[in-house]
Amino acid sequence: MKIFCIGRNYAAHAAELGNKAPGKPMVFMKPPTAILPNNKPFYYPDYSENIHFETELVIKIAKNGRHVQPQFAMDYVGAIGLGLDLTARDLQNELKAKGHPWEIAKGFDNSAPLGKEFFAPEQFADLNDIEFRMEKNGEEVQHGHSRNMIFDLTALICYVSQYFRLQKGDLLFTGTPEGVGPIAKGDELVGFLSLKDGEREMFRTRVK
Template sequence: MKLICIGRNYAAHAAELGNARPEQPIVFMKPGSAILPNNKPFYYPEFSQDIHYEVEIVVKIAKNGRHVDPQFAMDYVESIGLGLDLTARDLQQACKEKGHPWEIAKAFDHSAPLSPDFLAPASFAQLDDIEFSLEKNGQEVQHGHSRNMLFPIPELITYVSQFFRLQKGDLIFTGTPEGVGALTQGDELVGYLYTTEGKREMLRTRVR
């Protein structure tokens, strides 16, 4: 299983970090060891002093494929979940300044809290306009709609399949909207997806 992650896929998020709007998807990977399952707590690592939360729609891939044709891209969506792309912002900045890769800032152990459940595509009124949000300590800090993605889900599937063979069970983290921020020990994060039946809690983790 691969965790394929997309950076700067919302213009407002790119702007809040002072980054240019990308001309094509920015892709990076996380290993399976990055997954934090079953709403387990996240233990703040000793190597960073500035861990940030980033809530994202996560697409679970339904079948194997390469060079996926755009018209068939949505056939590769098995289900939709929610995840957090936790980022050691201080390490990321240091790596960027030196021109180094920044996997240590993005792909460290348990940097990808993942919703225990994934929902069938039929759970959403429109797959091109999925609504989602994140609360920190009971206050909403991020709220997004997939319609605001610079590169929509079908385009992401087509793009990444040029480089990586998609396999059943792979996960695509599709990018985060604006509102990212720092975590401290004791914080509680709760993520939601908005389905045809209403707002549904998908993940919850406490920082320790």
């Protein structure tokens, strides 16, 4: 299983961090050991003092393929879920300033809490406008709509598949909207995803 991630895919999020919106999708990857499943707690590591939450729609790839063409891209969307791209912002800023890769700021162990469920595309009212949100300690901190992505699902699947062979079961984290912020020990992070039949709780992660 490969875990593809997209950076700066919402203009408002890029702006809140003082970054320009990209002209092409920004792709990075996390190792499988980044996945934190089944609402397990996240233990704050000792190598960072500024870990941020980033709530993201996650696509589970339905089949194998390369060089996917736009008219076939949505056939590769097997199911849709919700997860977190936890980011060690202090490490990331330090590495970016030096021009170094920043995988350790994004791909560290348990940096991708993932909801227990994925839902088939037909369970959503509009795949071009999927709504999701996250609460921290009962207060909403992020609220996103996929219509605000700079690069939509079709564009992302086509772009990523130019460079990497997509395989059934791969995950694609599609970027985060504005509202990212730090986490601290004792925080509870709860993510919600809107389906045709209403909103579902997708993950509930306690920071320890």
